[in-house]
Amino acid sequence: MAVYVLDKYNLAFTFLISLGWQALGFAIAFGLQIDTITDFWSAVNFFALALITLCLGGQYDGRNIAASTLVMIWAVRLGAWQLFRMLKMGGDKRFDEMRSKPLSLAGFWSLQLLWVWVVSLPAILLNSPATNIPSRGGIHLSFGTDKDIAGVILCGLGVLIEATADLQKYRFKCVTKALKGAIIDLGLWGWSRRPNYFGEILFWWGMYILCLSPAIDQRDSTTSASISHGGRAALIASVFSPLFTMVLLLFISGVPLAEKPTQEKYFLMSHGPDSDDGHNDLEPFGKWQRECDPWARMRAHRERTSLLLPLPPALYWPLPRFVKTWVLLDLPMYRFDEAKDGTKAIQAAERKKRAENNA
Template identity: 35%
Template structure:
């Protein structure tokens, strides 16, 4: 069972996150201003981590380190996203939401869930009275976070440089880490989020295993909802008829950075089963082997796509 302190901290973080996201939702809805949208999500992490640490007041090493991990990562992300939106102006990702309150509300609800679930490990650790000695799980979790953060920073730097290059028009990014992964930033994000969970293992027991919701939610969100699925579909729409792009997809891992000489020679079934090359990322493939593998899953993709469209129609007021 969850302790009374666990329940108190979980309730506190959920309430604060809901209120914080509501505040920025109202700003975005009333003023149709989306330059603070990503900033609202990133800074929410900082406040949750520091709030739970200070409220408990134990200041155990594990609590301080895990809190610092959240604060460092989210502060960097907040500054990067804020600088990017100032540099590029309006974010095209929000075109569908900017003038529709329903769509905007759906976005902020998911953003709130993202913040609350990913911070579950630090919330439970900071709420705990337990303070066992530093164990292997702590070190492994910290290393996962460090590697994931570095990967995300490098991937963002490479993508930002590419987007600001005159030569990028009409091309896809394959410089730096993007040469080894089609989405290295998401790989870094997923890895560091699982690092939070692993670093909390020496503390959690019983119902506290609910912290597993955090990395699972983020992983599923990026793989099947708001991340790879949307970007792969967008890439296929833009470049699907370009032979060089099809070769690029076949040789480049969708998530885990791998040398092209290795990934490109692996059979498609192996990529799909072990390396996240899911059929929904290759619906426009013209390769016979891939098509035969993809077809049995096509109806699943269409079903999920229709469900998402229905959600948007509901938020649009039935339009």
């Protein structure tokens, strides 16, 4: 039997659950001055929202079970991996300046709250009375539509790509211990510079498509009942889930924090204050990396390897710059520009080295 809590869309109580959970996480992180729990904590939040809304909805149709189970699988994988990674690393450098500042740390945890709740919306709404309980305006639509199949396939591919990319990167850094200056271009990383982010984006677009059938098909084939206007609008509006994922990864916390700083590191290996200490004399690595100069190696890797969408280098390299930038999203904001950014990077590195020498 379905349980109705606060509103028929499951929005209020799922937000309150997330608010309480993230507030507790903030209190623990700030009180103990730790950051190993951050991503794991949010993964538990994702898992809980999927499980609780499925159970309270009381409608164990194939679509509801598939969507909720896929979210829980994704959350378990993410949480276990991030907890392992944080324990292995001993912390997260993102929080070095934030850890002792309560307002900054609270801002981060607020963003975590928004991320979990908004991105969970397709599953939350699919499991809500408004979409699957006839007395509340929902319908029972048989599982197996073309959107169901496409959604499950995309979700499966997404979680597989994300998990594989994370494991390949861990193996490259911690198991094989590649030569200094080597760039990861093995496996999925040979076709994409950020395949883990691509996998996450793909998963949540798949989840949205999977949860969309009641809104698009609208009518129960056995009873001819149709979904309410509110339920249909809510499911369609859950497109904010994959869109928010893309905005977060492409413009806030994903690619911007990873791509340009990595390129800057290789530029400084060639031109920074330590560049005359033998750091720019690299050994060949793999099939492609033959450049001895670190910055030349990074530029070549950048030109032949897609940012997100996995593509063979032979296909990606000859594409026009316009296509790479505006279709495949290798935006100017991700690219370290030697002429524009080089001098500032060198000066900052020199100041840092002087401060370390004077410490």
